[in-house]
Amino acid sequence: MKDKIFRFLLFVAALLILLLSAAIVYALVSRSGETFREYGIWGFITSAEWDPRSATEEYGALSFILGTLYTAFFALLLCVPFSLAVALFNGEYFKGKKIAGVVRSVVDLLAGIPSIVYGLWGFYTVRPLVIALDVNAQGFGIFLSSVVLAIMIIPYASSLSGEFLSMVPNNLKEGAYSLGATRIEVVQHISLPTAASGIVASYILALGRALGETMAVTMLIGNTNRIPGGLRGTGNTMASVIANQFGEADGLKLSALITIGLLLFIITAVINLIAKLVMKKLSHA
Amino acid sequence: MRHFLLCSLLSFFVLSCNNVSTDSEGNKLATSISGAGATFPYPYYNIVFRDYMRQHDGITVNYGAIGSGGGIRSLRDRSVDFGASDAFLNEKEIASMKAEVIHIATCMGGVVMAYTLEGVDSLRLTGALIADIYLGKIKKWNDSRLAAENPTIKLPDLEITPVYRSDGSGTTYNFSEYLCVVSPEWDRIMGKGKALKWEAGIAAKGNPGVAGIVQQTEGAIGYIGSEYALTLKLPTAKLKNRAGRYVNATLEAISAAANVDLPEDMRATITDSGDPEAYPMSLFTWILVYKNQQYDSRTRQDAEQLVSLLQYIISPEGQKVAAQINYAPLPMQALEKNRKLISEINYGGAPVALNISSEPAGDGVGAVLNE
Numbered sequence: 083m084k085d086k087i088f089r090f091l092l093f094v095a096a097l098l099i100l101l102l103s104a105a106i107v108y109a110l111v112s113r114s115g116e117t118f119r120e121y122g123i124w125g126f127i128t129s130a131e132w133d134p135r136s137a138t139e140e141y142g143a144l145s146f147i148l149g150t151l152y153t154a155f156f157a158l159l160l161c162v163p164f165s166l167a168v169a170l171f172n173g174e175y176f177k178g179k180k181i182a183g184v185v186r187s188v189v190d191l192l193a194g195i196p197s198i199v200y201g202l203w204g205f206y207t208v209r210p211l212v213i214a215l216d217v218n219a220q221g222f223g224i225f226l227s228s229v230v231l232a233i234m235i236i237p238y239a240s241s242l243s244g245e246f247l248s249m250v251p252n253n254l255k256e257g258a259y260s261l262g263a264t265r266i267e268v269v270q271h272i273s274l275p276t277a278a279s280g281i282v283a284s285y286i287l288a289l290g291r292a293l294g295e296t297m298a299v300t301m302l303i304g305n306t307n308r309i310p311g312g313l314r315g316t317g318n319t320m321a322s323v324i325a326n327q328f329g330e331a332d333g334l335k336l337s338a339l340i341t342i343g344l345l346l347f348i349i350t351a352v353i354n355l356i357a358k359l360v361m362k363k364l365s366h367a
Numbered sequence: 368m369r370h371f372l373l374c375s376l377l378s379f380f381v382l383s384c385n386n387v388s389t390d391s392e393g394n395k396l397a398t399s400i401s402g403a404g405a406t407f408p409y410p411y412y413n414i415v416f417r418d419y420m421r422q423h424d425g426i427t428v429n430y431g432a433i434g435s436g437g438g439i440r441s442l443r444d445r446s447v448d449f450g451a452s453d454a455f456l457n458e459k460e461i462a463s464m465k466a467e468v469i470h471i472a473t474c475m476g477g478v479v480m481a482y483t484l485e486g487v488d489s490l491r492l493t494g495a496l497i498a499d500i501y502l503g504k505i506k507k508w509n510d511s512r513l514a515a516e517n518p519t520i521k522l523p524d525l526e527i528t529p530v531y532r533s534d535g536s537g538t539t540y541n542f543s544e545y546l547c548v549v550s551p552e553w554d555r556i557m558g559k560g561k562a563l564k565w566e567a568g569i570a571a572k573g574n575p576g577v578a579g580i581v582q583q584t585e586g587a588i589g590y591i592g593s594e595y596a597l598t599l600k601l602p603t604a605k606l607k608n609r610a611g612r613y614v615n616a617t618l619e620a621i622s623a624a625a626n627v628d629l630p631e632d633m634r635a636t637i638t639d640s641g642d643p644e645a646y647p648m649s650l651f652t653w654i655l656v657y658k659n660q661q662y663d664s665r666t667r668q669d670a671e672q673l674v675s676l677l678q679y680i681i682s683p684e685g686q687k688v689a690a691q692i693n694y695a696p697l698p699m700q701a702l703e704k705n706r707k708l709i710s711e712i713n714y715g716g717a718p719v720a721l722n723i724s725s726e727p728a729g730d731g732v733g734a735v736l737n738e
Contacts, residue, residue, distance in 0.1 A: 134535070134564070135560045219528060300572065301576075304569035307570075329434065330536065332436060
């Protein structure tokens with residue numbers, strides 16, 4: 083009897099989550115209707131126009147999609163050397179040692195820092211450095227937000243890939259050593275290739291995290307609603323434009339913002355799906 | 368455990384249903400007045416409503432700072448007793464209301480140009496210059512047109528970073544409205560609105576966001592609500608008003624902007640005021656109520672409470688609070704017109720306002736500010 087009740091409760095809980103997700107999708111899609119009727123799906127995605135003035139009102143998502151992809155991919159690029167180093171340190175060179183545990187906890191701590199704190203740190207500390215590097219006159223923009231984003235996603239990329247590296251079977255590595263391979267050769271030819279799909283999956287998950295980051299980015303990117311002019315330029319991301327403009331929006335603008343939310347939802351879902359598929363491939367290998 | 372949960376749930380329900388206390392005859396003693404709308408006057412309303420509640424036992428005043436648009440919608444739906452807005456209702460909005468709505472101006476504010484420029488502690492600007500800075504036409508601080516307005520200071524060879532609001536805002540509306548008045552080019556390219564399609568600069572959310580960037584960035588300039596800038600004591604530019612004077616955004620100068628002929632319904636724009644002492648980017652903020660208070664299940668008592676609250680806001684006491692937290696108090700003429708409008712509030716035709724004659728005549732801005 084108890085078992086049945088427990089099963090029933092689990093079933094209800096799981097169903098609730100499914101219903102909730104379905105409700106989110108339904109709300110996003112139904113309230114995007116106005117945008118799609120006005121511009122069409124493709125028209126909305128490919129237009130970079132964002133004009134909230136009532137006389138010439140027109141909305142398009144392209145500048146925000148590009149701003150999001152620019153910052154997220156550049157942040158990913160910046161985070162690779164650091165997170166790979168941490169992963170190798172924890173999962174290969176100092177596997178199981180005390181120091182690896184310390185490093186892992188410290189890096190994981192980075193994931194626990196609230197986004198607003200990263201934003202303030204970027205604003206007060208990193209931005210003067212960016213100005214000193216002469217990236218642009220006031221520091222804000224794609225470059226600054228990517229640098230801070232890169233640091234924010236290091237824990238996501240490194241802890242999972244470190245896990246996969248430590249799962250590389252010892253007999254494989256020992257075999258290589260017995261053939262006279264050096265440590266670096268083992269890492270290069272055995273550990274990294276074996277854990278490759280897991281590492282890739284962890285980076286894709288980190289990318290997903292970077293795509294959705296809102297608070298820190300909106301404080302640093304400059305919030306200009308146009309296609310970003312390269313790394314030195316300012317721009318805006320999908321999450322950031324929603325956070326900035328949702329409060330006072332109504333009518334078509336509100337619908338356009340919800341549509342951007344829907345697009346972000348889809349992009350993140352696709353990224354997570356790809357990560358799942360890559361990991362599945364690993365478990366079958 | 369289960370009993371405990373049940374008990375606490377029950378008591379919660381009981382408590383939440385019991386927020387209207389009654390006397391032995393079942394008449395309502397406690398009244399709650401609810402309002403919603405503009406965020407700009409929120410700090411002022413917060414304090415003035417609190418003071419009012421302290422003086423009137425059993426009355427609660429709730430105010431939701433949901434934005435002017437939301438305030439107008441809530442009043443239209445009659446889900447609040449009063450709405451608040453930084454812009455008066457246009458003809459279309461008036462037509463959409465269920466009955467006649469009156470505008471009571473509650474206090475004044477301005478939009479100031481804050482800047483950070485080392486070694487420059489007094490900057491003079493004109494509306495045309497501000498327009499060109501935000502249109503991206505004046506790019507450097509040592510531009511000859513800026514130098515012409517500021518002959519006594521040496522402006523640096525530094526890029527100007529204009530900062531604007533990333534969220535929809537009444538501050539942006541008033542800023543752009545002023546520039547539309549003084550710059551035909553701005554009117555043509557940018558227009559006015561709570562959000563615009565910007566040509567130059569970077570954006571941040573809210574007054575704090577803009578102020579933060581301006582304070583931290585050498586060469587930045589941004590427009591900020593006066594109540595915020597004055598509280599933070601940010602360096603702000605003097606603006607050239609219509610009379611040709613360079614005016615600092617002080618409370619006196621903002622109040623002076625209303626020393627023009629105001630319409631009887633108080634739906635007045637005081638941008639670029641003709642008064643020689645006036646600060647040009649000044650504005651009213653309003654509370655909106657239905658003229659006839661007899662609607663839905665409202666009692667005469669509800670109407671009386673609302674009118675008493677409105678009278679308190681425009682009383683010398685209420686206006687003094689405004690000045691203390693850097694909102695400009697209303698000058699005499701505006702107070703008189705407000706008083707007349709309040710006296711027109713009725714309950715099914717019978718006037719609601721009490722002691723209209725015994726209401727002390729306002730002391731005006733001078734007295735409020737000098738105290």
